[in-house]
Amino acid sequence: MNSSNAFREEVRGWLEDNCPASMRTPMVADEYPGGGRRAQYKNADTKLWMDRCAERGYTVPSWPKEYGGAGLDKDEVVVLQQEMQRINARPALVGMGLSMIGPALLEYGTEAQKQEHLPKIARGDIWWCQGYSEPGSGSDLASLRTSAVEDGDDFIVNGQKIWTSGADNADWMFCLVRTDFDAPKHDGISFVLFDMTTPGITVKPILLISGYSPFCETFFDNVRVPKSNLVHELNKGWTVGKRLLQHERSMIGGIGGGQKTTSIEEYALQYVGKDANGKVADPVLRNQILAHRMSDKAFGLTMRRSVEESATGTAPGAVSSMFKYYGTEQNKGKYELLLNVLGTQSLGWQGDAFEEDELGTTRAWLRSKANSIEGGTSEVQLNILAKRVLGLPD
């Protein structure tokens, strides 16, 4: 048995002994394992699974052990993902800590910042939110105007962020602020971290038509942030901010795998029925499903190749825009097909006439529309690809 097979056996055995049965079922909306100081666990297994994985470094398997990871190499991470998918294990922990600020701190944080924040992220102790967008600064993020003025050992932060996902439940924020108003716009930005309980922060959830409030307006009124919470150099925050966006885009685009969900074929066989050969009865739908599956497979292989070619095994630079663009289009396409399959059963919002699963699919279809906006719109990704990957003129 070679070392890769031995590792697979070891992982398989560990998962068998440690992944609770309810964590091998499809994820449900109110059981997402975001962690944080204020987390409440409807299903106790969610926390148990998180703690067991954290103890073994499996919430952040590629991170070094001293920061809470398992120190796995790229091939071992792939084996772990495959074995988790094999038993349909839910992710043990999700969120911006794990997939965005953690990797950015590994690259740009001071040793003290890594020691302070990374183990807490790996354990799911802290829920992070992202203070990037402002009214008037979305796609043109570098035009942001939230200010941070030096005052002794601190910065004093004033201004406003918008669309801050989960800010009302978050423990800490990573935030882009302007520290030089005279420099060209990309050169006057700094990247800071702060505890959301710091005096002067007000969070107002934005009520959406769906009845949910996933985003907030976040206001800063003379918020005192220690200078030790500056990540990287003063006025060089755009470098960190951009890098973090690449991690975010890779995550939204789908790098890293995830839990298997019911396939479109399974739904189609259930809702549309089978022909004499046991295939999906509708030939047009069958072709659409096949085309989608082929694109999915090709996309998966391209992502895998890109991760293998990258030095870190994580964010592949400007190419993350390609994953973000294509991955989100695929995801939207998947939900369009699922709605076709469900037919009139996809028209429900609530009520006994619809199964929970059907209502969930309809809501997920609506949510998929936001994929091509969050983390930078599709148009912005195409601009980046034109400039940074294809080298076309501005």
Ligand SMILES: Cc1cc2nc3c(=O)[nH]c(=O)nc-3n(C[C@H](O)[C@H](O)[C@H](O)COP(=O)(O)OP(=O)(O)OC[C@H]3O[C@@H](n4cnc5c(N)ncnc54)[C@H](O)[C@@H]3O)c2cc1C
């Ligand atoms: C689900 C979700 C979660 C989010 N979470 C967060 C969060 O946690 N923190 C945070 O800071 N922000 C968050 N955002 C905000 C998100 O980053 C912005 O919505 C996004 O960057 C677009 O900015 P905007 O909404 O201001 O649109 P605008 O920039 O006003 O764009 C409007 C339209 O113009 C197009 N456009 C703009 N500029 C160009 C150009 N140069 N070329 C071609 N087309 C262009 C855009 O593609 C878009 O279609 C979230 C958004 C969503 C949908």
